[in-house]
Amino acid sequence: MTKLLTSDVDEAVTALRSGGLVALPTETVYGLAALARSPEAVARIFAAKGRPLDHPVIVHLPDATYLDDWAVEVPDWARRLGDSCWPGPLTLVLRKARDVGGYLTGAQPTIGLRVPAHPVAHEVLTRLGQAVAAPSANRFGRVSPTSAPDVYRDLGEFLDPATDRILDGGPCPIGVESTIVDVSGDAPRLLRPGSVTAEQIAAVTGLPLTDEGPVVRAPGTLASHYAPRCPVLLTVSTDVQATIAGALETHPMGTIGLIGLADDQVRQTERVQWLLSAATPDALARGVYSALRRADDQAMSAVIAILPPDTGLGRAVADRLRRAGGSRAGSGSS
Ligand code: TXA
Ligand code: MG
Numbered sequence: 001m002t003k004l005l006t007s008d009v010d011e012a013v014t015a016l017r018s019g020g021l022v023a024l025p026t027e028t029v030y031g032l033a034a035l036a037r038s039p040e041a042v043a044r045i046f047a048a049k050g051r052p053l054d055h056p057v058i059v060h061l062p063d064a065t066y067l068d069d070w071a072v073e074v075p076d077w078a079r080r081l082g083d084s085c086w087p088g089p090l091t092l093v094l095r096k097a098r099d100v101g102g103y104l105t106g107a108q109p110t111i112g113l114r115v116p117a118h119p120v121a122h123e124v125l126t127r128l129g130q131a132v133a134a135p136s137a138n139r140f141g142r143v144s145p146t147s148a149p150d151v152y153r154d155l156g157e158f159l160d161p162a163t164d165r166i167l168d169g170g171p172c173p174i175g176v177e178s179t180i181v182d183v184s185g186d187a188p189r190l191l192r193p194g195s196v197t198a199e200q201i202a203a204v205t206g207l208p209l210t211d212e213g214p215v216v217r218a219p220g221t222l223a224s225h226y227a228p229r230c231p232v233l234l235t236v237s238t239d240v241q242a243t244i245a246g247a248l249e250t251h252p253m254g255t256i257g258l259i260g261l262a263d264d265q266v267r268q269t270e271r272v273q274w275l276l277s278a279a280t281p282d283a284l285a286r287g288v289y290s291a292l293r294r295a296d297d298q299a300m301s302a303v304i305a306i307l308p309p310d311t312g313l314g315r316a317v318a319d320r321l322r323r324a325g326g327s328r329a330g331s332g333s334s
Contacts, residue, residue, distance in 0.1 A: 003161040012167040023137040023151045025169030026116040029144035031134030048158040051140040056106035057133040062125035077205040078183035087117035090196045093182040120169035143289045146172040175286035176316045193316045228292040232303045232325040251301040260306025281314040
């Protein structure tokens with residue numbers, strides 16, 4: 001076994017302090033972390049991911065008291081949102097402080113900040129006593145990893161065992177990325193749905209929440225994100241049988257995988273197999289990315305994704321599945 005994988009928090013903290021990269025578990029997905037104040041270390045994140053340099057990264061803070069080191073002109077209602085959801089799966093996009101480098105923000109005037117709740121991420125950050133930049137720990141164009149072995153399969157060859165580590169903290173309990181809210185304007189704007197819901201945000205801020213505007217500022221919101229290599233066909237529970245019949249015709253060879261909430265009406269056959277049959281929307285979120293990865297590992301000819309209802313975590317899962325099923329043109333996962 002390689003030296004990259006470890007479950008020793010001390011080793012991870014030492015690696016980060018020395019300017020190395022550490023893939024670490026958060027409650028959402030694994031992040032690929034480096035000291036946020038080090039442009040050299042952050043540049044290595046982009047190299048390992050194969051990610052374009054103009055994509056902003058989320059800065060992860062040990063706790064909310066660090067917010068004012070990074071952001072200015074924080075509205076009271078945005079602070080309330082941080083206070084009520086942090087530590088947790090919420091990223092706030094705020095006006096950046098003057099000394100925050102453009103290498104973190106994609107040269108934008110805003111910075112994405114989050115305080116992760118996962119005990120391992122929290123321990124790393126508090127021992128380190130400073131912020132880390134951490135995009136999801138996948139190669140650009142791949143789905144986010146929700147386990148240390150998934151990180152290893154994606155990034156192992158792009159990390160250096162002399163300086164870098166993959167910190168194994170088990171599977172991620174939520175499974176889809178944080179909710180991103182732009183709070184740099186007069187009212188909150190939802191840039192990416194996650195487990196903190198639109199209803200919660202509106203309730204805490206007391207302001208109407210607008211959806212993502214026409215300007216795409218978060219690469220995670222581009223249409224072809226979170227996509228496996230094989231085609232992903234979207235359907236809804238009432239149309240599953242027709243979608244299966246169509247897929248069997250369009251893809252006369254190979255296996256077709258199904259992802260969705262459990263459905264007793266769907267009979268598995270030699271060519272139609274459940275990749276993930278989830279009892280609840282939460283279970284669907286936890287398993288959706290590893291299911292998409294299994295579709296690639298098993299060289300399936302297509303995936304049929306049954307969209308869950310657009311409520312609670314179902315909205316975030318439906319969003320990622322729509323992107324997985326979206327056009328491949330001109331982008332990849334961040
Ligand atoms: O749950 C998560 O958010 C995970 C874990 C590791 O914390 N991180 C994550 O990072 O998903 P990443 O880089 O894969 O996706 C972050 C998204 C990107 O789409 C990025 O463009 C957007 O956040 N983002 C970061 N800073 C931004 C900013 N200043 N303005 C707009 N979008 C921003
Ligand atoms: Mg990402």
